Amino acid sequence: MTDRTRRDVVKIGATGLVTGVAGCSGAIPEDVARRAVDGSAPSAEPPELGDFSDAKLDRARSVGEAARAAVAVIRGESGQGGTAWFLDDGRLVTNSHVVAGSDSFEAWPMDGEKFEPELVGTSDYRNDPYHDVAVLETDVSPANRLSLGESDSVEVGQPLVQVGHPFAIGNWVVSIGRYVEPGNGETLLTSVPTLSGNSGGPLLTLDGDVVGITTGAVPRDRLGSTRPEPVDLTVHEEFTDYEWTTHDDTSVVRRYVEEF
Template sequence: MHSTIAGLGEPRGPRFVSPALPADEQPPASPAVAAVPAAPTAPDPAVGNPEPAVGAPRWPRLLLAGLTVVAVSTGAGGVAGHLTAGDAPAASPGSAPAGPTGSTAADLVTAADQVLAGVVSVRVTSGGRGASGSGFLIDDRGHVVTNNHVVAGGNTFQVVGRDGRRLTARLVGRDPGTDIAVLRVDPGNGLRPLPLATAGQTRVGEPVLAVGSPLGLSGTVTAGIVSALDRPVRLGAGARQPALQTDASINPGNSGGPLVNGRGEVVGVNTAIATLEGSGNIGIGFAIPVERAAQVAQGLIARG
């Protein structure tokens, strides 16, 4: 069976400017990433007259400028979005160190095996065109959490489980402001609801797994850590909201899939990645904290 993997689309959106960058050295308005020399260099007749070497090297600041002009794309295949990070600190000073969180390789293997039974690929079609993303079962009534930008504009919806079965789904509701949506499939489908992590227990440095269908590759698991808590970001047209930052690899198609800890508990809903101009995943991904996602999802279910 032939399948076409939808691409990332054209990255777009506001620039991300690091709070560490001095005001007088803000990156230019153009989204192009500045070329960064490995070290200060003297003029080269072959290329004109670049800045000569000086006593105080500027390349670290040039590097910072180059890395802070980024385009952000959503993780759903064929659907592009944007994100703007704020200038809040990555985590509160004096945060408690992470406790036992299932950090061994064996724990992560066990966690992956547990969650894959509740993670699905989400297929959306509209007017002969399609998009794809990920989702996960949140209860035993067949409700599936995903991202709003995965389902927005869709007319028909399907979810595909670990065993390859395609299940027809209906849209229960969606919330563009938080980028959360809920689908529903008939109960008794063999999908397993995933447990949710306790609010406030996630820690920076905690190992996590991103589970979903990047580039249409269903059942993909990638590992990383929680890089930051409460990172203010703006998703789509929504207001700025705190998000989890992770270095677990997130790519187009991962949107709506779970970010889980070493105990197999969902800590967030994968939503967006940061990219340098013209590149893909660079190890900076964002997830909606599970407590907010669950609250929004329950509201949509109650109204749907």
Template structure:
């Protein structure tokens, strides 16, 4: 049997109190009952029906206020558990505020062949960053903003070999918000990182949080545990202060697969290999942008 919550316990207790007072009220009315027959005239100290009704109403208001407070506390506990034990409430709330404010600088990028996420590097010039694999097959795109505006964009530059997986497009939309550029070299293992994107299975402008894992120099990848899915491609990887340190490109599986040949163990499911999100560092992006705009 499930353990009753504090809210249920209080509600049950209050019901008993109300029933008790209601019984006293019926005594005052002289209704039939064992106690009602023990006296022929009312006790001068016994409260009137109106007084009892007033007490009940006051008690109901008190109970309602307490139940409301309990609901607030339970909702707070649910929020705390939803933040994941990996993050303190303060970190999570600060990150959520930053991410919500940053959604206006994230856009949808849709071409005839493919689409993904983009983010505004320079609002005045209309420069939007995305992935090369999002922009490689098209020269023009439709851009959508968080507040519902749409415009067009043309491709400015991209890496044909998709290493690094970066591209720059230019939109005709005005009134855009932009990100500030950070420094990925300041990251330390475990630092919180965020992204906002359009993971197709989950919706648009979805915010997610994880941690910096490491930098893989061979592939020029920032690895993190930030949750992503197909459609996040091209999104910003940024700190809780709102500084972009990388550009999301995909996921990779990290670590070697163990050999279970001739094992005597019986597996209900195979151990999962840890999947990490990949992204190119922002310094690599800026080098590419400077090259494209020369």
């Protein structure tokens, strides 16, 4: 993505938050991400997609600062990596596609002290794209832990915050967007800026409640098409169309944490 394109779709304010809507390639395979919704386009543009007030950005900064202490970088032996976060029961949560192909893992919390979590179990995201959760265990005591809230309490247009490690931006990046609408199969659609590396990150309300786990993204202009159609023949030098970010809701996370 060029600097011009990034300025078009992402605004980095004085607060240090990434705001607005950004394109997201995501780590999740495109066909899996596309099946994460039921083919129905969002019914309407959510109100006030961007343009957050200073008060909202300050609140997001505060929530993000606290959440960063519960978030870790995670990488598997396969070279795949993403975002993980500590639950209040002492476990780590990330996406199953982040840990796919690896048996051993390295992780780093905010203080930089590397640890090696052990994989407890994963969902089968390749056959069930609506569920993309992995659970790990560790003896490490982080500076903070996150609690699961209720995804069905979120309202259309509500500001939501994400913390993760988008490769093109950096580590422990806080981003803000809005809830768009439910996807399908216990998923949420938001406008929270996301890039590869954000996979597995927590999605939080401005009250600090976790309402989802980031799984990938789907192109907005393709959600309404159930039959693939060729686009006009164009040689693209850059992509500027942004995408909705997809998240498994907390009922999915809770289910696999309890199962494993």
